[in-house]
Amino acid sequence: MSHSEGALRKAPTGIGGLDDVTGGGLPVGRPTLVCGGPGSGKTLVALSFLVNGVRHFDEPGVLMTFDENAEDLAYDVASLGFDLPELVASGKLIIDYVRIDRSEIEETGEYDLEGLFVRLEQAVRSVGAKRVVLDTIESLFSGLSNENILRAELRRLLRWLKDKELTAVITGERGRDTLTRQGLEEYISDAVILLDHRVHEELSTRRLRIVKYRGSHHGTNEYPFLIDHDGLSVLPVTALGLDHGAPTERVSSGVAPLDAMLGGRGFYRASTVLLSGSAGTGKTSLAASFVNAACARGERCLYFLLEESPQQIIRNMRSIGLDLEQWVGSGLLQMHADRPSRFGLEAHLAGMYRAIEQSSPQAVVVDSITDLMSAGERNSLRAMLVRLIDHLKTQAMTAIFTSLTPGGAELPDSNGGVSSLMDAWVLVSLEQRGLVLHRHIGVLKSRGMPHSNRVYEFTMTEKGIRVPASDAAALGPVES
Amino acid sequence: MPLLSGRLRVEPVAESLEERTPAETDRFVLRLYIAGQTPKCMRAFTNLKRICEEHLADRYRIEIIDLLQNPQLARGDQILAVPTLVRHLPEPVKKIIGDLSNTERVLVGLDLRPDPI
Numbered sequence: 001m002s003h004s005e006g007a008l009r010k011a012p013t014g015i016g017g018l019d020d021v022t023g024g025g026l027p028v029g030r031p032t033l034v035c036g037g038p039g040s041g042k043t044l045v046a047l048s049f050l051v052n053g054v055r056h057f058d059e060p061g062v063l064m065t066f067d068e069n070a071e072d073l074a075y076d077v078a079s080l081g082f083d084l085p086e087l088v089a090s091g092k093l094i095i096d097y098v099r100i101d102r103s104e105i106e107e108t109g110e111y112d113l114e115g116l117f118v119r120l121e122q123a124v125r126s127v128g129a130k131r132v133v134l135d136t137i138e139s140l141f142s143g144l145s146n147e148n149i150l151r152a153e154l155r156r157l158l159r160w161l162k163d164k165e166l167t168a169v170i171t172g173e174r175g176r177d178t179l180t181r182q183g184l185e186e187y188i189s190d191a192v193i194l195l196d197h198r199v200h201e202e203l204s205t206r207r208l209r210i211v212k213y214r215g216s217h218h219g220t221n222e223y224p225f226l227i228d229h230d231g232l233s234v235l236p237v238t239a240l241g242l243d244h245g246a247p248t249e250r251v252s253s254g255v256a257p258l259d260a261m262l263g264g265r266g267f268y269r270a271s272t273v274l275l276s277g278s279a280g281t282g283k284t285s286l287a288a289s290f291v292n293a294a295c296a297r298g299e300r301c302l303y304f305l306l307e308e309s310p311q312q313i314i315r316n317m318r319s320i321g322l323d324l325e326q327w328v329g330s331g332l333l334q335m336h337a338d339r340p341s342r343f344g345l346e347a348h349l350a351g352m353y354r355a356i357e358q359s360s361p362q363a364v365v366v367d368s369i370t371d372l373m374s375a376g377e378r379n380s381l382r383a384m385l386v387r388l389i390d391h392l393k394t395q396a397m398t399a400i401f402t403s404l405t406p407g408g409a410e411l412p413d414s415n416g417g418v419s420s421l422m423d424a425w426v427l428v429s430l431e432q433r434g435l436v437l438h439r440h441i442g443v444l445k446s447r448g449m450p451h452s453n454r455v456y457e458f459t460m461t462e463k464g465i466r467v468p469a470s471d472a473a474a475l476g477p478v479e480s
Numbered sequence: 481m482p483l484l485s486g487r488l489r490v491e492p493v494a495e496s497l498e499e500r501t502p503a504e505t506d507r508f509v510l511r512l513y514i515a516g517q518t519p520k521c522m523r524a525f526t527n528l529k530r531i532c533e534e535h536l537a538d539r540y541r542i543e544i545i546d547l548l549q550n551p552q553l554a555r556g557d558q559i560l561a562v563p564t565l566v567r568h569l570p571e572p573v574k575k576i577i578g579d580l581s582n583t584e585r586v587l588v589g590l591d592l593r594p595d596p597i
Contacts, residue, residue: 096555098560100558100560104572104573104574104575106575106585106586106588107576107577107578108578108579108580108581108582108585109520109523109579109580110520110578110579111520111561111562111564111577112520112561112562113560113561113562114547114561115513115515115547115554115561115564118548118559118562119554119559121551122551122554140560144561144577
């Protein structure tokens, strides 16, 4: 088999996102090194590659594990939805548990690791394996003492895997100054993936980086990486780019005065809108009005609640004349309520991605992104929102993000530095005049359309959001 | 030579009943794993034969397993290195890997001599 550049074949891992950042998967017929510290998820990445191969790509596999015994392993991965015993019983997966107990081994004279080769070949042949995982082969170094022999045999093993055209994942423990303790990266030069697991302010985040991928274009960032009951995912699920379309169709904001301020026609479809203001200004009411209007148009809508429960929102919005419950009942509206502090940022983003992928809505509301900021560092928030927004745009989904501005500070960069990502920015504020609090709404920006430069007073009534009659006449795209 | 055909048993033949001592519990059951008749494997066999004759006369049994012919047997005894000598009896199971060229280490590995270290 020839491996000419540009014609590198790839074996999909089936891990959401990883196949995107690798441009299709791991190099076919070659070994890939997956390294990281303890608990970074190396084994799970390797196993997902193997199990998905069997399940989805008709590629039987062999797992040679040097660390855990097969029962423990099966138990650990069962929580991810992998049924190893079943796959083994189906004859498409073989697990060979290699145990090396130094205390019962005496070394005298020359030897090689032909036994390992024999076992691997036997396993590969018996299931017709295309994929092989060696996890973690470095354990050989703690089990056997002749390092020269081990290194020579390791080199021979990697050559053997290539000769057999097996797509292999070899895991390695992160070393102090090297990618792996035993310098496996010297032997495996085709592809190297590094996993990282760190805890910041009590929130754990996982990252994945493609250190090397010979002969292939690949993403070079550190990507958030997630392990949960649905398995593994690497974000972004879609590749980043700025090639999404720019529909000219307009959709109502659900608030007549706001539509009027936007030239009478509302936002562009597939645009992303930031709705910011201090506490009590009516952000959620505006967002809910948008949701209501979207559902009334017959669009599927996904509403991420990070502050209130669905029941609370449904109850509260009745007071401004919105019946959201009917849309939940008809299936057009899905509400996802989660407090972000319960998970890390990545967990949250991944959850949102999944929900979006599953229901493919036309409209999305996140209320609010301020709550997401409490779940991670500001830089990660921005990176995360870039990915989320990109995804929404590619899928032509119109989205509103609400953001809480701390009291007093209206315009400063209190939105996680995300305002530049937004197509439109609507600002709501409170002003005290005498003994009355007055609400104001203004369009700070709205790319690609004339819009009002005036701030209007508005009230929330049981019939919805209204602008006083005196102002209503003046509503228009541009104040002259 | 028929010596290394698949599984081969090499047993010293007892001349008489009286010579069948010591008791069965003292018997050494040894398994030598090889992969083809490579020089390393042949050396291991020669060394093993000699050591057994010198130190275990009449109370050993050697089984030779060629993994090239019986690859499926490698898993059971957790064989990685070749050659590997496995002492099945007396218990506990012991493994000695290599061509057995260091007689002292082999005797230590078989528990026939205390470890000098």
